[in-house]
Amino acid sequence: MSDAAAAVDLDFGESGRIPAVAQDADSGEILMLAYVTPEAVERTRETGRAHYYSRSREELWEKGATSGHVQHVEEILVDCDGDALVYQVDQEGGACHTGYESCFYRTIDGETVGEQVFDPDAVYE
């Protein structure tokens, strides 16, 4: 993670951003999906902590900057087309603002399958 320049060409397309999937480096659980710009990838590589780009707030953000639930990035994988990333991370606390470990805590039928790991009211005041 020392070299800030990526060796693999990334294709950020017209929107200027691509999806990044955060995956627990140990368990393989998919924690969340967010979007990254070139700047977000660069900051992630420089700091070793996951950064994303908020489409609604139109700004770079560091995961966990408010909650303390930072993601330590062990590896970044790139797909064949260079237009999607996987962040393999060591997640502090939980990834989801709802208190679940993963944002993907429900099936499409509405069944809860994820584990709640913190109380969101205690973390986000």
Add this chain to the structure above:
Amino acid sequence: MSDAAAAVDLDFGESGRIPAVAQDADSGEILMLAYVTPEAVERTRETGRAHYYSRSREELWEKGATSGHVQHVEEILVDCDGDALVYQVDQEGGACHTGYESCFYRTIDGETVGEQVFDPDAVYE
């Protein structure tokens, strides 16, 4: 997977599509990321096989329709915002058209970490 109507509201936004991450249901490996429309999700639920929407070809496609490398969908997970999916799948052959098991077979530094599981020249004529 019997009910074709999703119980969780999905937010397809202005583009009319959301990303879906295919994950190996057994190993947890992330295999690929593609996009889905409401129709793609519906076809996936009806058939139990992963369908996506091709942005370049602007059409619904079934993974493996050409290669035989279909994805049997065991579960569909939805994220907290309803704007991203995980398809937990049993993958026939390999997910990537390059012959690798996963499209995420490289690190951002260009190191190959994935496993090649088929010869693409023999599959795609």
